[in-house]
Amino acid sequence: MSPAEFFAMNGYGFYVWGSYGVALLVIGIEIALVRHKRTITLRQLRMERDAGEEQ
Amino acid sequence: MTRCANATGAVTSKLSLFGLFGLVIRRDLLLAMRRRADVLTTLVFFVMVVSLFPLGVGPEMDMLRKMAPGVVWVAALLASMLSLGRMFSADYLDGTLEQMLLAPQSLSMLVLGKIVAHWMLSGLPLVLIAPVLGLQFDMPAQALWVLILVLLLGTPILSMIGAIGAALTLGLRGGGVLVSLLVLPLCIPVLIFGTGAVEAVNTGMTIVPHVALLGALLLLALVFTPWVTAQALRISME
Amino acid sequence: MAINWFKYSAPTAFYGLAGKMIPWFAVPAAVLFMVGMYIGFFVAPTDAIQSEAYRIIFIHVPASILSMFIYLIMAGYAALGLIFNTRLSSMMATALAPTGALFAFISLWTGALWGKPMWGAWWVWDARLTSELILLFLYLGFIALQSSIEDPRRADRAGALLAIVGSVNVPIIYFSVKWWNTLHQGATIKFTGTSMHVAMQQAMFIMLLACWLYVIAVTLARVRSIILERERNTQWVNELKEVRS
């Protein structure tokens, strides 16, 4: 089975790869969002702490 | 019997559970009488939404007859969403809701009173006007009667499920849109059985299972939703 | 070795524990995902009726199963938080919701892409599809309600009540849609009884496991941020090395 045949999925390539592609994409987005959220939260906490120390 | 002896020396009697239930209903109806515009707005909205459909899809009678029950039900759903925002918010803003939470009777019963009043002011008018709208869609007489019957059974459920949403979103910004987002998915069974019964009579089938299921949903809602709404109110008032 | 589980029900202790546990779930999730994909695409044979298109089930079925289970688990955690006033369970419920919505979305999306070549339509008003759509709405309602309430305690409790009401309603909705569907002949879908090849079952099972592990890992990661946010005024948060640096 050649790679081209494999990706064609017997004519169903669009549906199969469309499913897996989008699934992986949204999971990737979720992971990025969770990481981003953590960065923001930590930054926020540091800023609040610094503001508290200056007082 | 316990008596309420007050500071002025007069003696008054203690209100029973049903006395309180009646008081809440009478109060809401009295308030609605003094603010008639609110009730009329909901009704006009309902009539307008239903009337827009023939203009949108064309005046073909066969198609209109077929979609009439669905259109009436969806419009009823939207109209009841419209009036849900008012269910508790006025009482919340002026402090009456605090006093309701402090009533020496079951809060669920008071909530049920408010739900009944809400239905009488927003659901019942829709039921009464529905036959006129049915005629707009050229519904046969038999189907009209069934429509009235299922609306009578179904609109109280909408008020009850809506009460939970209204209680949860009390005092939140954008509460009106939020309450629709929370409540509409939960109302789908009512929509399905409500339209199903009318379709059944149109196709000459029995309406009994639809009506029985709607009745069962009504009973289920009657048992659980006042209590859930009471809990939601306590959460929102904290 | 006896572990004091009760100790970890406090956000303080759980924060550290969750941090240590994440790689133990994330790495196996990634490995199992690759293994599942390999078996699914190279070992499992072509289906006689559905040809290659059936390979979508390796992601579609786990996503559908998980979207339902996550809702139940979320409602369970929310109920625990409501009844026993344990803050960590409420935080877990909040952390689970976005992932549940995500899997409901994946399930709908892959279902549509599977349905088009198989049934000739992107969408049919089948009981399963409709319930999945409503499930997505319920997730979105839960997230919207919680994010519009400022007070975290009220958000927890209001969300919990909504989640419980929703979980009671899902079966009612499922059966009403199912029944509605049998009345409207034509739209009913029968899954043709092809017996599943062993490799297909293996691939699906491994993918399901991978998804479970992923859900746990990502939820733990999310709940850590929630804990930090909610406990921001406490001493221990300010003493964490990631906050101090």
Added chain:
Amino acid sequence: MLEVSNLACARGDHQLFSGLSFSLEAGELMQVQGENGSGKTSLLRTLCGFMQPIAGEIRWRGQNIHELDESYYAEMVYLGHLNAIKDELNALENLHISAGLSGCAVDEQAALSALRRMGLRRREHLPVKVLSQGQRRRVALSRLLVGNAHLWILDEPLTALDVGAVGLMQELIGEHLSKGGMVIFTTHQPLQVAGVQTRQLVLS
């Protein structure tokens, strides 16, 4: 009668006070003091059972108020910042409803005399929306005159009241205490009841 032990309250994630203990017996008057944001209103709302304390217990006649629930509510009355009266209704209708919500059916005569005592003579049948702020507060306060609550929980009862009405309130509180009632209140104005020692509770 009312015992509070080791109470701690929070608003959101912010702790207001903790370790608060006191008890209130029949005939006692207690004023809650503290700066803005010290949790005076939260304490009163916790006593009403609106808010769940994060620690501690509130007991009425020896039982936790959350277990007593409705039978506790039958014996207390709460007056908050909000008047709980409807603009569209008149003073008499408002009083009937607020008395009804506290579990009492008041007859016409008793309601009228309560309103008159509050200085609302000839305003009984006017819609509340035409009354002044002070008069509305009087309508709300007239709720204290009907019903048989032992415990009065008053949050800033003197807001918007004139000198005459403040005097009247002192008189009413005095009468209530002399009959074995209890009052717990917050105020920014001085409130003295003749012959009764006001206990002070300071939140910091």
